[in-house]
Structures are given as structure tokens and as C-alpha cells.
Amino acid sequence: MRALARLLLALILPLTLVAPALAQGTLRIGMTASDIPYTGGQSDNGFEGFRFVGYQIYEPLIQWDLSRADRLAALVPGLAESWEVRKDAPTKWVFKLRKGVTFHDGSPFNADAVVFTFESIKKKDAPHFDPYGSGQVGFRLASLVGVSKIDDYTVEFETNKPTSFVPYQICYMVIVSPTQWQKFKDWRKFAEQPSGTGPFKVTRFVPRERLELEANKTYWDAKRRPKIDKLVLLPMPEPTTRLAALRSGQVDWVEVPPPDSIPQLKAAGFTITRNSYPHNWTHTLRLDKEPWSNKLVRKAANYAIDRVGICKNLLNDTCIPATGVVYKGHPWFGKPKEIYEYNPNKAKDLLRQAGFDASKHPAKAVHLISTSGSGQMLPLAMNELIQKNLKDVGIDVDLQPVEWNTLLTRWRAGFKTPENEGLNAWNISWNFLEPWSGFGRFFHSKSVVPVAVNTMPYINPEADKLIDEAERTFDIGKQNEILAHVHELVVDDAPWIFVVHDQNPRALAPKVKGFVQPQSWFVDLTSVTVR
Amino acid sequence: MWVYVGRRLLLAIPTLLGASVIVFAMVHLAPGDPIAAVMPAESSAAEIEATKRAYGFDRPLPVQYLVWLQRVAQGDLGRSIATRRPVILDVRDALANSLVLALSSSLLAFVVGIALGLLSAFRQGRLLDKLCAALAVIGVSVPHYWAGIILIIVFSVQLNWLPAMGAADDPGLLPFLRHIALPTVALALIPLGVITRVVRSAALDILNQEFVTALRAKGLAARRVFVHVLKNSAPQILTVLGLQFGFQLGGSVLVESVFSWPGTGYLLNLAIFQRDIPVLQGVILVLATFFVLLNLAVDLLQTLIDPRIARH
Numbered sequence: 001m002r003a004l005a006r007l008l009l010a011l012i013l014p015l016t017l018v019a020p021a022l023a024q025g026t027l028r029i030g031m032t033a034s035d036i037p038y039t040g041g042q043s044d045n046g047f048e049g050f051r052f053v054g055y056q057i058y059e060p061l062i063q064w065d066l067s068r069a070d071r072l073a074a075l076v077p078g079l080a081e082s083w084e085v086r087k088d089a090p091t092k093w094v095f096k097l098r099k100g101v102t103f104h105d106g107s108p109f110n111a112d113a114v115v116f117t118f119e120s121i122k123k124k125d126a127p128h129f130d131p132y133g134s135g136q137v138g139f140r141l142a143s144l145v146g147v148s149k150i151d152d153y154t155v156e157f158e159t160n161k162p163t164s165f166v167p168y169q170i171c172y173m174v175i176v177s178p179t180q181w182q183k184f185k186d187w188r189k190f191a192e193q194p195s196g197t198g199p200f201k202v203t204r205f206v207p208r209e210r211l212e213l214e215a216n217k218t219y220w221d222a223k224r225r226p227k228i229d230k231l232v233l234l235p236m237p238e239p240t241t242r243l244a245a246l247r248s249g250q251v252d253w254v255e256v257p258p259p260d261s262i263p264q265l266k267a268a269g270f271t272i273t274r275n276s277y278p279h280n281w282t283h284t285l286r287l288d289k290e291p292w293s294n295k296l297v298r299k300a301a302n303y304a305i306d307r308v309g310i311c312k313n314l315l316n317d318t319c320i321p322a323t324g325v326v327y328k329g330h331p332w333f334g335k336p337k338e339i340y341e342y343n344p345n346k347a348k349d350l351l352r353q354a355g356f357d358a359s360k361h362p363a364k365a366v367h368l369i370s371t372s373g374s375g376q377m378l379p380l381a382m383n384e385l386i387q388k389n390l391k392d393v394g395i396d397v398d399l400q401p402v403e404w405n406t407l408l409t410r411w412r413a414g415f416k417t418p419e420n421e422g423l424n425a426w427n428i429s430w431n432f433l434e435p436w437s438g439f440g441r442f443f444h445s446k447s448v449v450p451v452a453v454n455t456m457p458y459i460n461p462e463a464d465k466l467i468d469e470a471e472r473t474f475d476i477g478k479q480n481e482i483l484a485h486v487h488e489l490v491v492d493d494a495p496w497i498f499v500v501h502d503q504n505p506r507a508l509a510p511k512v513k514g515f516v517q518p519q520s521w522f523v524d525l526t527s528v529t530v531r
Numbered sequence: 532m533w534v535y536v537g538r539r540l541l542l543a544i545p546t547l548l549g550a551s552v553i554v555f556a557m558v559h560l561a562p563g564d565p566i567a568a569v570m571p572a573e574s575s576a577a578e579i580e581a582t583k584r585a586y587g588f589d590r591p592l593p594v595q596y597l598v599w600l601q602r603v604a605q606g607d608l609g610r611s612i613a614t615r616r617p618v619i620l621d622v623r624d625a626l627a628n629s630l631v632l633a634l635s636s637s638l639l640a641f642v643v644g645i646a647l648g649l650l651s652a653f654r655q656g657r658l659l660d661k662l663c664a665a666l667a668v669i670g671v672s673v674p675h676y677w678a679g680i681i682l683i684i685v686f687s688v689q690l691n692w693l694p695a696m697g698a699a700d701d702p703g704l705l706p707f708l709r710h711i712a713l714p715t716v717a718l719a720l721i722p723l724g725v726i727t728r729v730v731r732s733a734a735l736d737i738l739n740q741e742f743v744t745a746l747r748a749k750g751l752a753a754r755r756v757f758v759h760v761l762k763n764s765a766p767q768i769l770t771v772l773g774l775q776f777g778f779q780l781g782g783s784v785l786v787e788s789v790f791s792w793p794g795t796g797y798l799l800n801l802a803i804f805q806r807d808i809p810v811l812q813g814v815i816l817v818l819a820t821f822f823v824l825l826n827l828a829v830d831l832l833q834t835l836i837d838p839r840i841a842r843h
Binding site: 034035044046131132135136137138139188207208209210234236237238240241244245247248249250402403404405406408409410411412428437441450451452453 | 621789
């Protein structure tokens with residue numbers, strides 16, 4: 001027995017003493033994705049795919065300025081140096097491309113690469129059409145119908161109508177190397193040896209396990225050449241796994257640590273970064289059926305929610321209260337008439353005015369929620385609190401939890417299916433990165449299911465008019481003002497229960513320095529150092 | 532002998548078909564949709580329909596099943612919806628990782644379990660027997676994923692001795708052993724308990740038989756008696772070992788998920804949440820095949836050790 005114990009010890013001890021040596025300046029990130037996002041160009045896995053893969057390997061013509069924390073990320077020149085809509089033909093946009101940029105494979109970036117990329121997304125009969133990548137971003141470039149090369153460094157995009165939202169669409173399209181694609185003539189093989197112009201290039205791809213990238217030493221913007229040598233991306237869908245990996249030193253950075261772990265992480269010297277960004281967590285209400293067909297009831301529900309309590313007590317300050325689609329300080333916030341603070345008495349009054357009464361005419365609703373899911377934060381605990389808040393003022397909500405995938409599938413079909421007929425709302429979180437995502441897809445009458453995702457449906461001719469006007473307004477300042485008016489309308493109509501805006505918490509090991517968390521879904525990894 | 536093997540292999544075919552039909556039906560009965568996992572939430576209905584057509588999900592279920600079956604018969608498990616890689620590659624990599632983990636945890640469980648089981652049989656009723664019994668009960672009762680989390684907290688987070696997740700990313704034996712150590716222990720707990728109990732009772736059965744008394748009366752050394760006992764209880768133990776090894780391979784979904792060990796269990800978990808039907812069916816089919824082959828191997832081995840077991 002003693003000999004056996006000795007043998008076991010002899011086997012185990014050396015394992016514990018030797019930790020693997022790391023290259024200088026390696027940043028290892030634990031992502032929430034369950035798989036490595038698509039590396040062939042147009043990213044999947046939501047915006048996390050863009051954040052760590054799409055925008056690191058590749059670049060769009062217009063990109064987000066991710067260098068500042070103090071204001072909403074703005075659009076800045078990327079692979080295009082400048083762009084403008086033609087005065088004589090407002091459906092045509094001229095882009096002047098950056099010179100002297102090369103892809104990771106050494107071939108030059110030019111107008112041909114832009115045309116090639118656009119065709120890979122939009123031209124179904126082209127040999128280089130990428131059905132998968134196209135499925136990921138095609139709908140985001142909805143109004144772009146064509147592109148033509150003017151000269152080697154000038155391209156012209158054409159839209160199906162005059163629309164000022166073009167720059168917002170262009171930033172979803174990352175430019176891939178035609179030369180590299182020609183080597184394989186196959187997107188799957190290209191994805192295993194991808195080539196873009198971004199600050200990092202892929203060195204090793206282990207499907208489902210890890211993606212290794214190295215700094216692009218010849219990146220065109222000398223100010224943004226990565227300070228780290230190596231970047232390793234690891235899919236870790238389980239929050240506890242991410243936490244354990246961070247605390248045991250297997251990774252240096254994790255996305256979305258569990259909120260209740262934040263105090264311990266801070267105490268152990270880890271840095272918690274967070275910032276506002278275009279995310280909202282809401283209940284999307286069904287407007288053609290009681291009780292949410294009544295605006296007063298919707299307002300009552302919005303006054304019933306203790307948002308500060310949710311953020312402080314439940315989520316350890318990883319979110320801020322939401323009183324609208326966008327947060328205060330955002331250019332589209334405007335001056336809404338209603339600021340939904342926690343006011344149960346006002347909620348009860350509103351409910352009474354609406355003619356609801358606990359005994360004769362109770363307000364009852366069935367809400368479909370998820371058990372987990374990307375951007376859903378802590379759906380079960382948060383919804384139980386919301387259910388209690390609503391119950392306190394006299395609204396009975398029956399929560400129906402389903403798995404995330406199921407929720408998305410049912411939501412897409414709209415409320416008017418046999419399966420969804422009994423529902424009054426669904427709880428899904430959204431982005432409002434650009435005008436279409438923020439307003440167009442939800443609040444325009446043309447977006448009613450199945451065309452887009454106005455599931456409620458929210459029909460307001462004034463909102464339609466304003467959204468259309470914003471799309472025709474090419475001056476960004478004026479466009480923002482118009483969108484702020486849309487926001488004021490929506491806040492007053494309360495077609496959603498606005499709950500919180502996530503703050504995108506991430507935990508960084510003490511040796512990770514120089515990271516600025518922007519007001520964005522995306523990050524700039526070039527400023528980061530790892531000692 | 533070969534006729535017997537041939538018949539058993541033929542019998543395996545309906546078993547596998549049955550398993551595949553059940554998996555296929557269950558995946559399609561469950562709510563949710565593989566498309567939701569691979570298409571952005573805001574994609575248009577037309578795009579979703581086109582993708583469904585591309586994968587063949589628009590066809591009636593029996594047709595989908597037959598198409599799949601036809602491909603499998605030709606050795607093609609199809610492509611993953613999520614990664615678009617051939618399923619056979621994903622399954623191959625995952626199976627290799629799971630086999631390694633199943634082997635290491637089985638080895639640990641077998642060696643320690645047999646040792647503890649024999650010890651308690653020979654020390655029946657004494658303190659050591661009771662300790663072993665307690666250990667076995669703990670091993671069987673503690674949920675192994677929970678034990679996995681505790682191991683991570685102690686050895687990775689607190690002591691910082693061993694990595695918390697994943698397979699080794701650097702080549703060499705040492706990183707490999709460091710990464711496999713904790714999942715091995717977690718996965719070995721249940722079979723350890725089971726084997727300890729089975730070995731103990733098998734050995735006790737033999738110990739209580741008259742021939743053992745005769746051997747002892749003959750004055751045979753304790754060591755020789757031990758060998759006789761071991762040999763006679765071997766067939767029973769072997770059956771359990773075979774089954775346990777099979778469970779190790781197929782039943783490691785939770786432990787592999789806790790440790791993000793990239794094996795079949797982890798893959799199965801991912802595939803379930805992504806509704807990645809081709810991967811799901813591929814993994815289950817391969818695992819079911821493994822089970823059938825393993826059972827056959829154990830049966831054959833039993834007859835080799837103990838010719839009294841007839842093969843009819």
C-alpha cells in the first residue's frame with residue numbers, strides 16, 4: 001500500500017511543478033462562443049465573431065473607432081480613406097481606397113479585392129460565392145445591389161434606393177484576399193488558412209478547440225501594430241469553465257465572468273472592465289392582444305420594474321437601468337416624456353385607469369423566456385424578479401422558460417403561429433449598433449414578420465415617416481436628431497418593457513495592461529500588453 | 532467461433548439501425564431548429580428557407596432519414612451544420628480524445644477498484660473493509676461532474692497545480708498528463724465504486740465455496756489461494772469491466788463538458804445545443820457501434836478465460 005502511494009506521488013508531483021513556458025506577450029482569451037467563429041471572412045457567432053475573429057484578421061472599408069471609452073464608437077476610415085455619395089446620383093457611393101496595404105499572403109489590397117468580396121456575398125452565381133458567409137451578413141447589406149471598379153483604388157457602390165445608412169452597412173463587410181482564395185477555390189479551405197489585412201494573422205487552427213494568431217508586423221497603420229506577439233482564442237461556453245481557466249492561469253482574459261464572481265475576482269487582483277455599449281435587454285410585447293394592447297398597461301409595467309435593484313443586487317453592477325431602446329447620453333436618446341423609474345404606486349394607478357382590476361378584470365400574460373443564451377445575461381433570476389415586480393402592481397405574468405435555440409426559432413416565426421398563439425411577449429436582448437438594428441427592423445410597419453422582425457407588430461405612421469426621413473438624411477448630425485424623435489415616440493408608446501443595458505463585463509489577469517473598453521460590441525487588441 | 536462472431540455482428544446491424552432511428556426522431560421532435568444556431572437572428576425568412584433547402588431540411592422526415600442512411604452506408608457521415616467540416620473528421624478527433632480519457636480513467640478505476648475489492652473481501656468485516664465500502668459508496672453516489680468542479684476548485688484555482696480545462700496544446704507527455712489528470716480522476720470515481728463492490732462480492736462468493744476451504748485445508752499458501760480466487764472470479768469481474776469501459780466512453784458528457792475535454796461527450800453536448808443533427812447522429816452511431824463491439828469482445832474474452840460458458 002505504501003509503495004503504491006509512493007508511486008502515485010512520484011507520478012503526480014512532477015505534473016504540478018512544471019507549468020508550460022509561454023512566449024513573450026501572448027494574450028489568451030476565453031470566449032463565450034461554443035466554437036471558433038468562422039474565419040473565412042464574414043463572421044458568424046454574432047458580434048463576438050466579429051469582435052475576436054472578423055475584425056482581427058480582416059478589416060472593412062469603414063471601421064469603428066475603438067480607441068476611446070468616453071463616447072460611443074464612431075465610424076472612421078478603414079481600408080477606404082474617404083467616401084461620399086454622388087451629388088448627381090444619390091444611389092451611388094464613391095469609395096477612395098487606401099494604397100500600400102497588403103494582405104497576409106503578400107498580395108496587394110485594391111479595388112479588385114473589394115469587388116471580389118462583395119461578389120462573394122451577393123453574387124449567387126459567381127464561382128467565389130460564399131453561401132455561408134453570405135448568410136451571415138447578406139441581410140445587413142440589404143440595400144447594396146452592386147459594386148464597380150472605377151480604377152485600381154476607387155470603387156463605386158450602388159444602392160436600390162437613396163439611403164444614408166450605407167456606411168453602417170459597409171462596416172459589416174470585411175475584405176478577403178482574392179489571391180489566397182484562388183489557391184484553394186474553396187471557402188472551407190480558405191477558412192483554415194485565411195488571409196486578410198487586419199492586425200493579426202492566423203497561424204494555427206484547431207477546429208472546435210483553439211485559434212492561434214500572431215501579430216501582423218507589417219500592418220499598414222504603424223500606430224496600431226499589435227504590442228503582443230501572439231493571440232490565442234479559446235471557445236468556452238460554460239461561465240464556470242471560463243472562471244476556472246482564468247483563475248488557474250490558463251487564460252488571461254475572459255468574456256462575461258459570472259456576476260457573482262466579480263467581488264472575488266477583484267479581491268484576487270483581476271481587473272474587471274465594463275462600459276456602456278449598444279445592447280438592451282427587454283421584453284418585446286404583443287400589441288394586438290390584451291393586456292399589452294393597452295398603452296397604459298404597458299406604461300404600468302415599465303413603472304413597475306425595479307431596474308436599480310436588478311443591476312445592483314442581482315448583477316453586481318454589470319448593467320445599467322434601461323428606460324428606452326438606447327441609454328441616456330446616446331445620440332439617439334432625445335428627450336422622452338416618460339422616464340421609467342421604479343414607481344409601483346404610479347404603476348397601480350395606470351393599471352386602474354386602464355380598467356384592470358385584480359378581481360373583475362385581472363391583467364394576465366404569458367412570456368416566453370430563455371434559460372441562457374448569448375447576451376441574455378442571467379435570464380432566469382432576472383425574470384423571476386421582474387415577475388415579482390409585476391405581480392406587486394397587479395400584473396400576473398406566467399414565465400415559460402425554453403432553451404435559447406428554441407426561443408430564437410419560435411420568435412422568428414412571430415406570434416401568429418399555433419405554437420405561439422398563447423404568448424404575450426418574449427424576452428430577447430438586442431443590439432442597436434446602427435439605425436436599422438436599433439429602429440428599422442422593429443418599429444417600421446414594413447418590417448412586420450415575415451419581412452423582418454417587427455413581431456409585436458408596432459404600427460405607427462409617424463415612426464414610419466421619421467425612420468424613412470432619417471434614411472434620406474445624409475448629414476449624420478441631423479439624422480441623429482430624427483432618430484432621437486423616433487426614440488421619443490417609442491419610449492412613449494412603450495411597446496417593450498425596457499429593463500437593462502448590459503455593461504459587457506470582462507475579467508483580465510493583472511498582467512494584461514493597456515486595454516481600453518470602448519462603447520462598442522468590438523474591441524481593439526492592438527494596444528494591449530501582457531507582461 | 533467465427534460463425535458465432537459473424538452472427539453477433541449481423542445482430543448488431545438492427546441494434547444500430549434502431550439507435551439511429553431513435554436519435555433521428557428525438558432530435559426532430561425536440562423544439563428548436565439547427566438553422567437558429569447558424570443563421571443570425573435577423574436573417575430574412577427567404578434566406579432561412581434557402582439554407583434549409585441547402586441542408587435538405589425541407590424534405591419529409593422519412594426521406595431525410597433514408598438519405599442519411601444511404602450516405603452512411605457509403606461511409607459518409609455528412610457535414611456538420613455548425614463547422615461545415617465533414618462529420619467524420621470531427622468524430623474521429625473527438626473519439627481519439629475520448630478513448631484516451633476512457634482508457635486512463637478505466638485503468639485508474641480498474642487497478643484501484645480491483646485492489647480495494649480484493650482487500651475488503653480478504654479482510655471481510657474489518658475496519659479496512661468498512662473504509663473501502665465507504666469509499667465505494669461515495670464513488671458511486673457523488674455526481675462526477677460535481678466532483679470535477681471540486682477538483683478544479685482545489686487543484687486548479689486554489690493550489691494552481693493543474694490546468695482547469697481543455698486538452699494539452701503543447702506536444703509532449705508532461706503537458707498531456709497535466710491536462711488529463713483531473714478529468715481522469717473525476718471520471719474514474721463511479722467505476723471505481725462499482726468495481727470495488729463487484730470484485731468484493733465476486734471474491735467473497737468464491738471464498739465461501741468448498742474448494743477454497745479444501746485448498747486451505749490442504750495447507751496451500753495464502754498467496755496461492757488468492758490466485759485461485761482471482762482466477763475463479765475473473766469472468767464476473769471482466770463483464771463488469773467491459774461494461775464500465777463502455778460507460779466511460781459514452782457516459783462522459785458531463786465530465787468532458789466540465790473540463791472542456793474535446794471528446795465525444797463534449798461534442799455531443801455542443802451538437803445538442805446547436806441542433807447540429809449530422810454531428811449528433813454521427814457521434815451516436817459511432818458510440819453505439821463501439822458498445823456493440825465492446826460487448827462482443829467481452830463475451831469472447833469470457834469464453835476464453837472460462838470455457839464453461841457455452842456459445843450457443
